[in-house]
Amino acid sequence: MKPEVVAQGVNVYAMYGESGYRYVNGTSFSTPLAAGVAALILSSDLTLTPMQIRERMIRTAVPVLSDSLRGRTVPNNYYGYGLLDATAATDEHRVNIPERFALLTNYPNPFNAGTVIIVDAPASQDVELAIYDLLGRKVRSLFTGRMIPGENRFFWNASADDAGSRLATGVYLCRLTTSTSILSVKMLYIK
Numbered sequence: 001m002k003p004e005v006v007a008q009g010v011n012v013y014a015m016y017g018e019s020g021y022r023y024v025n026g027t028s029f030s031t032p033l034a035a036g037v038a039a040l041i042l043s044s045d046l047t048l049t050p051m052q053i054r055e056r057m058i059r060t061a062v063p064v065l066s067d068s069l070r071g072r073t074v075p076n077n078y079y080g081y082g083l084l085d086a087t088a089a090t091d092e093h094r095v096n097i098p099e100r101f102a103l104l105t106n107y108p109n110p111f112n113a114g115t116v117i118i119v120d121a122p123a124s125q126d127v128e129l130a131i132y133d134l135l136g137r138k139v140r141s142l143f144t145g146r147m148i149p150g151e152n153r154f155f156w157n158a159s160a161d162d163a164g165s166r167l168a169t170g171v172y173l174c175r176l177t178t179s180t181s182i183l184s185v186k187m188l189y190i191k
Helices: 025-045 050-059 085-092
Strands: 010-015 021-024 113-121 125-133 138-147 148-154 169-176 182-189
Touching: 010 025, 010 148, 025 085, 113 125, 113 138, 138 148
Parallel strands: none
Antiparallel strands: 010 021, 113 148, 125 138, 125 169, 169 182
16 A cells, blocks of 8 residues: 555745745655654664664554545555654654553543544554544544554544534544444533
8 A cells, every 4th residue: 555654745844945944835845754754763763674664654653534535444545544753753652552442531621623532552453433422423433444553643623523514512422442342531622
């Protein structure tokens, strides 16, 4: 599957000639950014092989969730496993593999624009991460597919449900369904 990961190609703050820095666009900026992340990973641990560096880049990538990809699994042929995260890829604590699934409390909570949901996964396994209202109706499917071992981050923009209808202020449940368990956390959405 290609790509395996993606890097920023829009609004890249880069050196521009001798005149200083500028925000520039273009997919040609993605490759040097990805190479830079690989170099940072290697500098954090000189014993890593090229395949271990690749694995860390994949494992710590942030899945790209957009309305145009609704219903698609991760990885996919548009964004692979997601957007490179240099901080996560070089942080030893972040790449530790947990012993069991954990659905952590989102942050911020309460929230009004969006919130980050973190799932710790012990192994590559098919899961579903979805948002429900208090009546038990699924309002948003955040992720369906094979989760990467380690920490996985998801962003929920609570402005609309899967059908595009605006959501009301209130308490919502984030539910992680795996082959062996169902985990949930409460979230408070305030407009």
